[in-house]
Amino acid sequence: MDRFATLPDPAQATSLDDLVGQLRRLKAWAGDPSYEVIKDRVNAAWTAAGRPAGELVCRSTVAYCFRPGRRRLDTDLVVAVAQALHPETGYVTQWRQTLRVVGGEIEAVSQVRVQDSLPQDLAGFTGRTGELDRLRHAARDGNAVVISAIEGMAGVGKTQLAVHAGHLLHREQPFERVLFVNLRGFDPDPAQPPADPAAVLDGFLRLLGMPAQQIPHTLEARAAAYRDRLTGTRALVVLDNAATTDQVRPLLPAVPGCLTLVTSRCSLAGLDPATHLCVDVFTPDEARQFLARAAPGTPAGDDPDAVRRIAERCGHLPLALGLVAGHVRAKPGWTFTDHADRLDERHGDRRLETGVELAFDLSYQHLPADRRRLLRLLALHPGPDFDAYAAAALADTDLAAGRAHLHHLAGDHLLQPAGPGRYTFHDLVRAYATVRATDEDRPPERRKALTRLFDYYVAVAATAMDTLHPAEAYRRPRIPPSAAPAPALTDPDTARAWLDGERLCLSGIAVHTAGHGWPAVSVRLSSTLYRYLDSGHHADALAIHGHAQHAARQIRDRAGQAQALLGAGGVHFQMGRYESATVHYQQAYALFRQSGDGIGEAHALNNLGVVEQRLGRYARAADHLEQALARSRSAGDRTGEARALNNLAVVERWLGRYAAAADHHTQALAISRHTGDRIGEASVLNNLGEAEERLGRYESAAEHQEQAVALFRRLGNPRGEAWALDSLGTVDARLGRNDRSAQHHRRALDLFRDIGDRAGQTWALNGLGEAACTAGDPRRALDHHTAARVIAADIGDRQQQARAHTGLGHAHRALGDPAPAREHYRDALALYTDLGMPEAGQIRAHLAATEAAGADRR
Structure with missing residues (x-):
C-alpha cells in the first residue's frame, strides 16, 4: 500500500479483529516501518510526556498489537502506535473513540462492582466443618500473610463457604476493613468477561479512601498503592470466582494481618496459598x-x-x-x-x-408460569444486577409482583442477593435461564421485554436529570414518562442516589443497545446523562458517549452524534486533554450546522471558547464566545446566553477589563436566576466574586463566593464547589486570613483530585503555594508551585504556568536565591506578555527589583 492510498478509517471497524486489520493497513500506509522503529517512536513520545522508564514498551509488545485473534487490546498502546504512524490529532482521536466503541469487552472488563462488606450469610449453613477449622487456624496468626484458595467445581458452594467463613471470622475477631469482589471468572454471558484486575484495584483503592485522581494508571503501581493502603490493617479480602492465577495475583494484599480468600473452579496452585482447600460435593x-x-x-x-x-x-x-x-x-x-x-x-x-x-x-x-417467564427475561438484562423496578419493566407487571417474584426466586436459590433490594445470577443459572429464554420466548416477545426495560431506564434517567438540572431540560431529548413502575425521584438526593446505584447498568445498556438493534436508546442515554457523567465518571462517560456516537452514525442522527461528541469532548476537557477536546467540539459544531441546530451550534462554540481560554488564546476565545452569545440570543436560548456572557466575562477579566467583566457577570446572574439555572447561578456568583477581587472589593467577593460554595454543595456539584473554594481561598489571602485561605485551597485540591480535574489542581496548588509564601514558608511554596507548573505544562495551561513561575520566583527571592528567582520571573514575564495579560507589568517590577538587588550585592 503506497502513501497515496486512502488513509485507513478506524471507524469502519466493528470488531477487535477488524481494528487490528485497520492497524496493519495503517502500518503499510505509513511505509511499513519496522516494529523496532514504531517502538522507538512510542517510547520517545511517552518519555516526553513524563512516563517513567518502567512503563516503556519493548518490540514484542508492539508487534503483539498487530496480531489478529485478540480478546483485548491495550488502548493506550494502540493509540500511541497509531500516533507514531500518523501523528495528526484528529486522526488519533478517531482511533481512541473507535477503540472504546468496538472494544466492548475492553469496557466490560473494566466495569466491576466492588463491595466494602460481605454478601449476606446463608441461613442454615450446613457442613464444611473441616474446611472451616482449617480457615480458622490459618487466620489465627494475625502477623502472617495468609492466602486461602478455595477450589472446586461449579455449584459446589465455594462462594457460600468463603462468605460464611468471612462472617464467622469477623464475629470472632472483627476485621478493620472488608473487601469483596466477584471476578466473573466463568460467566456465560460474553458481555460479562472476567474482570480486569486493574479495574478491581481502582474500585478497591476508592473504597480505601484514595481520591480518584491519585489512583495510578498502571497495574503494578495500583497494586503497590493497594498494598500500601492495607499495610498495618487487619483486613479480609474475598476474591470470588477467579479465572486465573494472573487475574488474582495483583489483587493479593501480601501484607501481614490480611486474610485473603480466593474461590475458583480452576487450580490456583501458582499462588502458593497458606491454605489450599479443594471443596467437593457434600458428603x-x-x-x-x-x-x-x-x-x-x-x-x-x-x-x-x-x-x-x-x-x-x-x-x-x-x-x-x-x-x-x-x-x-x-x-x-x-x-x-x-x-x-x-x-x-x-x-x-x-x-x-x-x-x-x-x-x-x-x-x-x-415455578408459577409468570415467575418462570421473569427468570428467563432477567437473564437477558445486560447489566450486572437489577432491582424490582427492572423486573417489573421486563415482565410488564406491577412493582409488588416484581418484588415478590425476586424474593421467591432468591428463596429458591435461582437468584443471589447483590445489595439492598438488588439481585444477580449465579453464572450457571444465568446460562440455564438464557437457554430457556431462547427456547421458549419468541424473538419479538424478547425484544418487547427488553424494549420495555430500556424505555424504563431512559425515562427514569431523564426524570433524575430533570430533578438535578431542570434549567437544562431543553437541551436533553424529550423522554415520555415510564410506562412501567418507576421510583419517585422528586429531590436531588434521591435522584443522584438512583443514578449512582444504576450507573453500571446504564453503561451496560448504552453499550448493548448500540450494537444490538436499539441504537436510539444509546443515543438518548448519552444526550440525557452527559451532565451527570461530568461529575468525574470519566470511564463510563467515554464508553457511553463513544457508543452513542457510533449508534447515531448508524441511524444518521446528526444531532445525536453531535451531542455525543460534546459529551466526550467534555470528558477530555476535564482530564486536561485540550487539543482532543477541541477536535470533538469542532466536529460537533460542524454536525450542528449541518442539521440547522442553532442552540447546538452555540453550545459547541461556547465550549470551544472555554478551551481556547484555558490554552491562553484569548482573542480566539472571545471570538467563539461572542458567536455563541449571538447564536444563543437569536435562538432564544437564555440559559445559553447567560453561560456565554459568563465565559466571555472570564476572558475580559484575564485581559484586565475588570469592570466590563463584572458587568457581564451581573447580566448573566440575572438571567440565570430568571431561568432557574441553579448551576449557572452558582458559577456566575463565583466568577463575579473573582472579578470583584480584581477590583479590590474583597468583602463583596467573599460574600458571592461563599454563596457559590453553599449552592454548589447543595446541588451536589463537587467540581463547582472546588472552583468556588479555590476562589474563596484567594480572597481570604487578600483579606489576611491566611489559615482560612490554605484550608480552602487544600479542600479544593482534594475535590479536584477526586474528580480528576487536572486544570483545577494547578489552580489549587498555586493557591497553596501563595498562601505558604505569605505565611513565611517559602520552601513549602516551592513544592506547591513546582507541582502546579508540571501539571500546567502537561495540559498546556500557559496562564497557570506563568502563575507557577511567579510563585517560584517569589519563593526563591524569599529564600535569598536571586538567580533562580530571576529565571522564574523571566519565564513568567514571557508567558504573561505572550498572553497579553496585565500581570506582565507586575512581573517586570519584580524582575527589576531582583536584578537591582543582585547588582547591589556585586
Whole structure:
C-alpha cells in the first residue's frame, strides 16, 4: 500500500479483529516501518510526556498489537502506535473513540462492582466443618500473610463457604476493613468477561479512601498503592470466582494481618496459598443435614431412605440441593418420598450424569408460569444486577409482583442477593435461564421485554436529570414518562442516589443497545446523562458517549452524534486533554450546522471558547464566545446566553477589563436566576466574586463566593464547589486570613483530585503555594508551585504556568536565591506578555527589583 492510498478509517471497524486489520493497513500506509522503529517512536513520545522508564514498551509488545485473534487490546498502546504512524490529532482521536466503541469487552472488563462488606450469610449453613477449622487456624496468626484458595467445581458452594467463613471470622475477631469482589471468572454471558484486575484495584483503592485522581494508571503501581493502603490493617479480602492465577495475583494484599480468600473452579496452585482447600460435593451426611434444615418438617413418607435418594440424584451438589429444597418448600403436601420418586422419573427421562440441570429443571418447572417467564427475561438484562423496578419493566407487571417474584426466586436459590433490594445470577443459572429464554420466548416477545426495560431506564434517567438540572431540560431529548413502575425521584438526593446505584447498568445498556438493534436508546442515554457523567465518571462517560456516537452514525442522527461528541469532548476537557477536546467540539459544531441546530451550534462554540481560554488564546476565545452569545440570543436560548456572557466575562477579566467583566457577570446572574439555572447561578456568583477581587472589593467577593460554595454543595456539584473554594481561598489571602485561605485551597485540591480535574489542581496548588509564601514558608511554596507548573505544562495551561513561575520566583527571592528567582520571573514575564495579560507589568517590577538587588550585592 503506497502513501497515496486512502488513509485507513478506524471507524469502519466493528470488531477487535477488524481494528487490528485497520492497524496493519495503517502500518503499510505509513511505509511499513519496522516494529523496532514504531517502538522507538512510542517510547520517545511517552518519555516526553513524563512516563517513567518502567512503563516503556519493548518490540514484542508492539508487534503483539498487530496480531489478529485478540480478546483485548491495550488502548493506550494502540493509540500511541497509531500516533507514531500518523501523528495528526484528529486522526488519533478517531482511533481512541473507535477503540472504546468496538472494544466492548475492553469496557466490560473494566466495569466491576466492588463491595466494602460481605454478601449476606446463608441461613442454615450446613457442613464444611473441616474446611472451616482449617480457615480458622490459618487466620489465627494475625502477623502472617495468609492466602486461602478455595477450589472446586461449579455449584459446589465455594462462594457460600468463603462468605460464611468471612462472617464467622469477623464475629470472632472483627476485621478493620472488608473487601469483596466477584471476578466473573466463568460467566456465560460474553458481555460479562472476567474482570480486569486493574479495574478491581481502582474500585478497591476508592473504597480505601484514595481520591480518584491519585489512583495510578498502571497495574503494578495500583497494586503497590493497594498494598500500601492495607499495610498495618487487619483486613479480609474475598476474591470470588477467579479465572486465573494472573487475574488474582495483583489483587493479593501480601501484607501481614490480611486474610485473603480466593474461590475458583480452576487450580490456583501458582499462588502458593497458606491454605489450599479443594471443596467437593457434600458428603451423604452433609446432604441429609442440608435438606433437613432447608425443608424442616417435611415428612419422609413411605421410603425412609428418600432423602438419600434425593441427594444422590442431585449428585450431592449444594447448588442442586438448594434448588430442590426450594421445590420441597413450595409443595407442603408432598413427602420426601414423593420428591424422590419425581426425581427418579425425571432422571429416567433425561439420563443426566449430574444433578445440576436436573435440579434446574425441577425448580424451574414447578415455578408459577409468570415467575418462570421473569427468570428467563432477567437473564437477558445486560447489566450486572437489577432491582424490582427492572423486573417489573421486563415482565410488564406491577412493582409488588416484581418484588415478590425476586424474593421467591432468591428463596429458591435461582437468584443471589447483590445489595439492598438488588439481585444477580449465579453464572450457571444465568446460562440455564438464557437457554430457556431462547427456547421458549419468541424473538419479538424478547425484544418487547427488553424494549420495555430500556424505555424504563431512559425515562427514569431523564426524570433524575430533570430533578438535578431542570434549567437544562431543553437541551436533553424529550423522554415520555415510564410506562412501567418507576421510583419517585422528586429531590436531588434521591435522584443522584438512583443514578449512582444504576450507573453500571446504564453503561451496560448504552453499550448493548448500540450494537444490538436499539441504537436510539444509546443515543438518548448519552444526550440525557452527559451532565451527570461530568461529575468525574470519566470511564463510563467515554464508553457511553463513544457508543452513542457510533449508534447515531448508524441511524444518521446528526444531532445525536453531535451531542455525543460534546459529551466526550467534555470528558477530555476535564482530564486536561485540550487539543482532543477541541477536535470533538469542532466536529460537533460542524454536525450542528449541518442539521440547522442553532442552540447546538452555540453550545459547541461556547465550549470551544472555554478551551481556547484555558490554552491562553484569548482573542480566539472571545471570538467563539461572542458567536455563541449571538447564536444563543437569536435562538432564544437564555440559559445559553447567560453561560456565554459568563465565559466571555472570564476572558475580559484575564485581559484586565475588570469592570466590563463584572458587568457581564451581573447580566448573566440575572438571567440565570430568571431561568432557574441553579448551576449557572452558582458559577456566575463565583466568577463575579473573582472579578470583584480584581477590583479590590474583597468583602463583596467573599460574600458571592461563599454563596457559590453553599449552592454548589447543595446541588451536589463537587467540581463547582472546588472552583468556588479555590476562589474563596484567594480572597481570604487578600483579606489576611491566611489559615482560612490554605484550608480552602487544600479542600479544593482534594475535590479536584477526586474528580480528576487536572486544570483545577494547578489552580489549587498555586493557591497553596501563595498562601505558604505569605505565611513565611517559602520552601513549602516551592513544592506547591513546582507541582502546579508540571501539571500546567502537561495540559498546556500557559496562564497557570506563568502563575507557577511567579510563585517560584517569589519563593526563591524569599529564600535569598536571586538567580533562580530571576529565571522564574523571566519565564513568567514571557508567558504573561505572550498572553497579553496585565500581570506582565507586575512581573517586570519584580524582575527589576531582583536584578537591582543582585547588582547591589556585586
